[in-house]
Amino acid sequence: MNLEKILGIKYPIIQGGMAHIADGKFAAKVSEAGALGVIGSGNMTGAQLRQEINICKSLTKKPFGVNLMLLNYYVDELAEIIVEERVPVVTTGAGNPSKYIEKWQVAGIKVFPVVPNPTLAVKMERSGADGVIVEGCEAGGHIGEMTSMTIIPQTADRVNIPIIAAGGIASGKQILAAKILGAIGVQIGTLFLSSVECPIHQEYKNLLLKSKYNNVTVIGRINGLPLRLIKNNMAVNYLRLEKQGLDKMELEKYTLGALKAAVESGDLEKGSFMAGLTLSQIEEIRPVEEILENLMEEYQEELGKIYNEIKY
Numbered sequence: 001m002n003l004e005k006i007l008g009i010k011y012p013i014i015q016g017g018m019a020h021i022a023d024g025k026f027a028a029k030v031s032e033a034g035a036l037g038v039i040g041s042g043n044m045t046g047a048q049l050r051q052e053i054n055i056c057k058s059l060t061k062k063p064f065g066v067n068l069m070l071l072n073y074y075v076d077e078l079a080e081i082i083v084e085e086r087v088p089v090v091t092t093g094a095g096n097p098s099k100y101i102e103k104w105q106v107a108g109i110k111v112f113p114v115v116p117n118p119t120l121a122v123k124m125e126r127s128g129a130d131g132v133i134v135e136g137c138e139a140g141g142h143i144g145e146m147t148s149m150t151i152i153p154q155t156a157d158r159v160n161i162p163i164i165a166a167g168g169i170a171s172g173k174q175i176l177a178a179k180i181l182g183a184i185g186v187q188i189g190t191l192f193l194s195s196v197e198c199p200i201h202q203e204y205k206n207l208l209l210k211s212k213y214n215n216v217t218v219i220g221r222i223n224g225l226p227l228r229l230i231k232n233n234m235a236v237n238y239l240r241l242e243k244q245g246l247d248k249m250e251l252e253k254y255t256l257g258a259l260k261a262a263v264e265s266g267d268l269e270k271g272s273f274m275a276g277l278t279l280s281q282i283e284e285i286r287p288v289e290e291i292l293e294n295l296m297e298e299y300q301e302e303l304g305k306i307y308n309e310i311k312y
């Protein structure tokens with residue numbers, strides 16, 4: 001199984017859908033550079049999603065995807081727009097997309113749900129998904145409990161569909177490790193935040209460069225919606241409200257609003273600066289093309305080392 005062939009892309013890399021961030025222009029840039037660019041539909045309306053899809057189509061003829069957040073209020077409408085617009089690939093987040101899978105596949109759309117554990121991966125295989133994106137809790141944004149080191153091989157033992165690894169990947173070495181554990185490709189989020197083309201505020205990018213793994217924390221562990229982000233006043237405030245027992249959907253709205261404040265205004269106090277544990281590996285802001293070329297060069301180099309070890 002070869003992800004490049006399945007998706008019609010140059011590198012076995014999917015750009016993680018990122019709500020409020022990965023718009024049509026950014027997804028097109030990533031696709032043009034050889035990975036699969038993915039529009040993060042987050043809490044968009046149908047009209048907004050259609051507009052971003054059309055922007056993406058106008059900027060690239062290469063395959064691209066849409067990430068559908070299943071908690072979106074307009075989720076049924078968005079699922080339909082994906083069909084109408086013949087989006088080549090769908091990834092889904094925050095739930096079980098079974099009821100949409102058949103309709104998407106009849107329309108020729110490839111479906112890759114994001115799952116936080118092998119149990120949901122098995123359900124997705126039974127529902128007919130083309131593959132699963134297994135996400136370890138090293139990732140930025142909403143996370144599960146399992147690490148990439150455990151979720152990739154444990155899923156590989158249970159399903160026959162292709163596995164894409166996400167969470168904690170930002171180097172060629174990590175791509176190779178994911179492949180050894182049973183993945184045919186990877187999905188990356190945090191590293192793409194550090195690209196020149198990523199449409200986030202410069203303060204967000206500065207913070208990514210300044211922060212290390214020990215500046216990253218997880219909120220939402222009590223209410224069951226754990227989210228990995230950079231520690232700041234917003235995170236402390238969230239934890240306080242969470243301990244007070246504020247409704248989890250209210251807290252979710254608070255987080256999405258705070259993400260907007262981070263992305264659009266770079267508000268260091270009130271913003272939610274989602275990022276994963278690969279943060280410490282980010283040293284500079286580089287063009288998407290350079291990031292991808294560098295990742296694959298490093299991957300080939302690491303693979304070469306293993307071949308040499310086997311030879312001698």
Ligand SMILES: Cc1cc2nc3c(=O)[nH]c(=O)nc-3n(C[C@H](O)[C@H](O)[C@H](O)COP(=O)(O)O)c2cc1C
Nearest residue numbers: 016017018019093139140141167168189190274276
């Ligand atoms: C800022 C940010 C926003 C994200 N938003 C979404 C989202 O809307 N939907 C989704 O399925 N995943 C979302 N993710 C997860 C990514 O798509 C991807 O799976 C994850 O970032 C991979 O792990 P990494 O951050 O270690 O590279 C988000 C991640 C980040 C960092």
